[in-house]
Amino acid sequence: MLRRGLIWAIVLLPAMIAGGLLLLIASAVLVIHITGDAEAFSRTAVSVQTLARDVYERQRAIWQAQIGCIEFDEVLFYKPRPGKCVFDNIEYSTVLTFDTHGFRQTSFPEWRGDDSPTRGRIVVLGDSQAMGWGVQDEETFGSILAKEYGFEVFNLAVASYGTARELLRLRKEFDLRKGDVVVIQYHPNDLRENLAFLKSGKLPARAPSDLARLAHTPQSYGVLQVSASIAFILKGKLMNTLFGDTGGEVASGKNQAEIFLDVIDHFPELAQARLVVCEVASFGEATAFAKDLKRLTEGRMSVLNPAWESSDFYRLDDHLNAKGHRRLANVIAATILSD
Structure with a gap:
């Protein structure tokens, strides 16, 4: 039984990782599409619109960083x-x-x-x-x-x-x-x-x-860059869910x-x-x-x-x-x- 479990782990783990990466890339492609198409953006679910805005906030130019x-x-x-x-x-x-x-x-x-x-x-x-x-x-x-x-x-x-x-x-x-x-x-x-x-x-x-602390380089909207931004955003949301908002705001x-x-x-x-x-x-x-x-x-x-x-x-x-x-x-x- 232990051997069977190891076999399933060897097979399933790479499949889960591959599936996750494909989902991440698909999400990036969708975000890139609706970012450049106002009509498509308006027809998209609010949760996806929010993700697109979160990605944009990470990718955009910042005035005071210039x-x-x-x-x-x-x-x-x-x-x-x-x-x-x-x-x-x-x-x-x-x-x-x-x-x-x-x-x-x-x-x-x-x-x-x-x-x-x-x-x-x-x-x-x-x-x-x-x-x-x-x-x-x-x-x-x-x-x-x-x-x-x-x-x-x-x-x-x-x-x-x-x-x-x-x-x-x-x-x-x-x-x-x-x-x-x-x-x-x-x-x-x-x-x-x-x-x-x-x-x-x-x-x-x-x-x-x-x-120099204000330095920020705008990111391009390539699939890899957007995928990385989505992964970072999802990680942050997961951490906030597990441990609460750690933004350091003073009560x-x-x-x-x-x-x-x-x-x-x-x-x-x-x-x-x-x-x-x-x-x-x-x-x-x-x-x-x-x-x-x-x-x-x-x-x-x-x-x-x-x-x-x-x-x-x-x-x-x-x-x-x-x-x-x-x-x-x-x-x-x-x-x-x-x-």
């Missing part, structure tokens, strides 16, 4: 380098322009004969969503607020910044005035950096050599809105401005942040909760597309102008 687009800052770690920065991925090909301060361009003289803003100043803070990851300069919600509503807009948002770093940049690089409107775009992944800031009132010290006993307000309290200069807060999560996924923030602030700031549509975001990339930026610009303008 050393020519950023420069070191001793307080902020990195910030945009003034000038133009080419940033491409499967669903878009863009050129991001940053002025001499490293703010995303929002003003274009050719738009109107009278180049003077008429409705006051808006300062945009946020991460990649507000910076305009995946859209052209004139397509960001900041640019639309400038062009179509007559505001003077300063876009200080930077990819991967949390609320604390956004406000540190505001304090360090912008002269806030009484009556300014400060728009803060929030994402759930701001939490970790906000918690780290609240521990010491500052961000971890960095050196120029630390920029604080507070919800994200409470932590956000704790960060805000470290910046008393905001008292002279009107605050408008809007969560833009990946693909517009709803969280409790806006509801909690409204309850906690009781009208002390404007909390926006746009009714996102799937067409406001890219199919694979979790960022707002041009349509989504326009929706957000209209919601912000309506809020500011209603008072």
